[in-house]
Amino acid sequence: MPSEMDEFVATAREFLDANATRRSGSADLPEWGVGEDRITYFSTDPPEVDAAKVAESRAWQRTRYENGFGWVTGPRAYGGRELSTLHDLVYDGLEAEYDVPDTGVLSLIGLGMIGPTILAHARDHIKDRYLPAMYRGDAIACQLFSEPSAGSDLASVETRAVRDGDDWVVDGQKVWTSVAQHAQIGLCLCRTNPDLPKHKGITALLVDMSAPGVEVRPLRQMSGGADFNEVFLTGVRVPDDHRLGEVDGGWRVALTTLMNERATVGGEGAGPAARALSLPFLTELLRANGRLDDGATRRRLAELYADQAATEYLNHQAIRKLRAGTQPGPEASVSKLMYARNLTRGAHFAAEVVGPRLIADTGEWGTYSWTELLLSTPALRILGGTEEIMKNILAERVLGLPKEPSIDSRSPFRELRRSGTAGS
Amino acid sequence: MTTTSLDAATLDLLTGSVRELFAALPAGGDLGPALDELGWAEVAAEDPATATTLLFTEQGRSLACTRALDAVLLAELDPVLPPARGTRAVLLPTPADGDEPSRHGSTLTGVLLAPPGTVDEIVVATTHLADGERSVQLDVHPAPVLAPLAHPVQGFDTAGWVTVSGARPSSPHERIPAGTAWTAAAAAAQRALAAEILGTCDAALRIAVRHASDRRQFGRPIAEFQAVRHRLAEGLVALEGARGVLRSAWEVTDDPGGAMWAAALAKLQAGRAQARIMRDVVQVHGAMGVSREGSVHRYVSRAAALDVLLGGRRLLAESMGTAMLLTAGIDPVARL
Structure with a gap:
């Protein structure tokens, strides 16, 4: 095992050296007062810049x-290579x-969640057609799951699919759909039999x-970006061979996707936000604002770091469990919760330090950019399953x-809609 | 780096034995003989991280009061001290001083886990400042010398601790420079205390889970209400996070600077976890949580008392925050 892994590392290194430039050590840490004054988490680029970045992502994936x-x-x-999740993590x-x-536009949803779902539930010729295209970077996939009346209660989807010859005809509305604006395919949950209970x-x-x-149609977020969408489906014809799983058996398919979602979210540790919340950068923020001597601020800084340490260790541990061949336990959900919370607390910490300059752009470096x-x-506390879920x-x-009492799991979905239990 | 060498079955067996041991321990009883019978020294030598965490977690869970923490401190201090004349205890810094021994001067303050009469010698660490250099000296006093300065800790917890306060005795048996031994001892004790705090948290959380599942209002267990179940889930998040930091602290014990940081971080997270968990456990119990008829208050007061030993959470957060800002290159997270 170790020598096989060493060999994998060597070939990966060789590939990366031949096709990419290694970062210089310091380039990774932002320098206070220097360079672009932006702390982004989601994309806020104009469409043409966004499109150029997507093209770069596709090219790198290829x-x-x-x-x-x-x-x-x-x-x-x-x-594929038929290697373990650990190899994947080592490569990353x-x-x-x-x-x-950054290939997030392809990988977070399409390659991380939809790909494994297609692999588990699609017919062979559909796998042949889409899987290589997806992993080659040609096909971006999105998740047509949430609807206006089916968010946390995903099993209440109302988008209808009706059989017509060899096709299904789909009508309805999806919402909060990330990367739909770039996607070639979407995995859509449809109501095919309202006389069965909602999951069935x-x-x-x-x-x-x-x-x-x-x-x-794009949905603009309060942070300024528009990287999720609403998707309207009107008389869309889908051939029956594009069905995943059984007729009326879509909930099992959805669970495959969702399980991969929990594994995807919570593990990201890089990016501008993480760099902005690094100790050297926050130290400069406090220095620039004359807050180095404030006891309460120091306490909160230490607490932020203690929480980050906890999250990193739990992620670390999940990786070690994979290495030992066991599945990560509840720490995956725990670290997802903690990850979102750490970023939130970090942002609030900075917000409190810069004060009103967070609201009004005074042009002063390192102030309004925290907004x-x-x-x-x-959004981090909502996407991929809300904190409450x-x-x-x-x-x-x-x-x-x-269990929470579920009053709506056994009655036919049609009755729930009539009684107003599903949606509003 | 410490690797876990005990397999899961052995661990379960040991946990069961230690739990029984604490359950059978009379108030003020000595843990030593029972541990010897278990062959604890061998277990601790094989896997100190797991052994220490297990022992102190169970102590926390059982709310027992023992001198196990003295043993942890002495394991680091004894090697630099002359051979003991009988049994030893260590004077812990008074809570206001955090993990810093009291400054050398005419008065002496501190906390003992048990009355001075239960041991023969007491090790007193003292901070000396000379020419801007800070060093720690270890004085070994015959226990009876400290007896006149000792008073039972009066407060809401009944751990049986003793405060020491008064004129510093003039004649130690020995005075030895501690070198790095005090730092290592304090770090080891912080790791043990973190485990003990998390043991009380785990026990309290389990009690709350049981209560929320049994207690019915509005025709169903209150655990079915999100206002209740989410509090308990938050408790789990705090507990798992703090456990993670504690485990990580055990992985850097070979590097003295890293060990000190990581132990303080573990103690800080445990202290914060207990504050959060105990608040929620009391709330979930409703009026039963604030009454002495239930058991909850015992966990609340013990966890709070353990929190202030060798650095309470506020004190630690402030001193760590200060060091992070003023010492270039310190990044506790990067060490993990």
Whole structure:
């Protein structure tokens, strides 16, 4: 095992050295008062800049794929390497040392969540058609899950799919759909039988995002960016062979996706936000604002660091468990909660230091720029399962508390809608 | 780096034995003979991280009062001290001083885990400042010399501790420079205390989970209300986070500077976790939480008392924050 891993590391290094530039050590840390005064978490670029970045992401993913690093854990038949999750993590760790395009637009949802779902539930010719395209960077996938009346209560989706010959005809509205504006395919949860209980009448369909009747409209977030969308589906025809899983068996498919989601969110430790909340940068923030001597500020700084240490250690431990061949336990949910909270507290800490300059852009370096991070943090406590849902999971699965009473799991979905229990 | 060498089955067995041991221990009883019978020294030598964390977690869970913390401190101090004339205890810094021994001067203050009469010698660490250099000296006093200065700790917890306060005795048996031994001892004691605090938290959280599942209002267990279950889930998050930091502290014990930082961080997180968890455990118990008829108050007061030993959470946060800002290159997170 060690020699095999050493060999993997050596080939990965060789590939990266040949195709990317290694970061110089200091380039990673922002210098106070120097360079672009922005602390971004979500993209706030104008569409043309965004599109150029997506093109770079696709190109880098293609390079990875062609060199055997596009889908480290995937089956060989689809261009994968059939290696462990640990190999994947090791590769990510190595790649972080190089200056390469961020491929989040492809990987967070498409490659991280939808790909494994297609692999588990699609027919062979559909896998052949989409999986290599996705991992080569050609097809970006989005998750057509949430709806205006089905957020945390995802099983209450109302988008309808009706069988017509060899096709399904889909009508409805999806919302809060990340990367839909760039996506070629979307995994859509549809109500196919309202006479069954809500979890049982759902079917999962793979929708061609360029099909007639699919309309994507951007949703602007309060942080200024527009990287999620609402998606309207009007008479969209989807061939039945694009169905994942059984008819009315879509909830099982959705669970595959969601399980991969929890594994994806919570592990990200780099980026401008993490760098802005690093100790050297925060020290300069306090120095610039004459707050180095304030006892309460020092206490909060230490507490921020203690919390970051806790989160990093739990992530660390999850990786070690993978290394030992066991699945990470509840610490995955715990660290997802803590990760979002740490960024939130960090942003609030900075906000409190810069005071009113957070609201009015005075042009002073390192003040108003915190606004974008501060306004991004609430989303972190919602995406990938709200804090409330995560806490329900911990309460039930780890603490062993009784389930929340579910009054709507057994009655036919049609009756719930009539009684107003589903949605409003 | 310490690796866990005890397998899960052995660990379960040991946990069970230690739990029984604490359950059978009479108030003020001596843990030593029972631990010897278990062959504890071997376990501790094989895997000090797991052994210490297990022992102190169970002590916290059982609310027992023992001198186990003295043993932890003495394991680091004894090597630099002359051979003991009988049994030894260590005078802990008074809570207002955090993990810093009291300054050398005419008065002496501190806390003992048990009355001076229960041991033969008492080790007193003292901070000396000379030419701007800070050093720690260890004085070994015959226990009876400190007896006149000792008073039972009056307060809301009944751990049986003793405060020492009064004129400094003039004639120690021995005075030895501590070198780095005091720093190592304090770090080891902070790790042990963090485990003990988290043991009380774990026990209190379990009690609250049981209560919330049994107690019915509005026709159902109150645990079914999110206002209740989410508080308990938050407690779990605090507990798991603090446990993680404690485990990480055990991985850097070979590096003295890193060990000191990581131990303080572990103690800080444990202190913060207990504040959060105890507040929520009391709230979940409703009126039963504030009454002495229930058991909750015992965990609340013990955890609060343990928090202030060798650096309460506020004191630690402030001193760590100060060091982070003023000492270039310190980044406790990067060490993990």
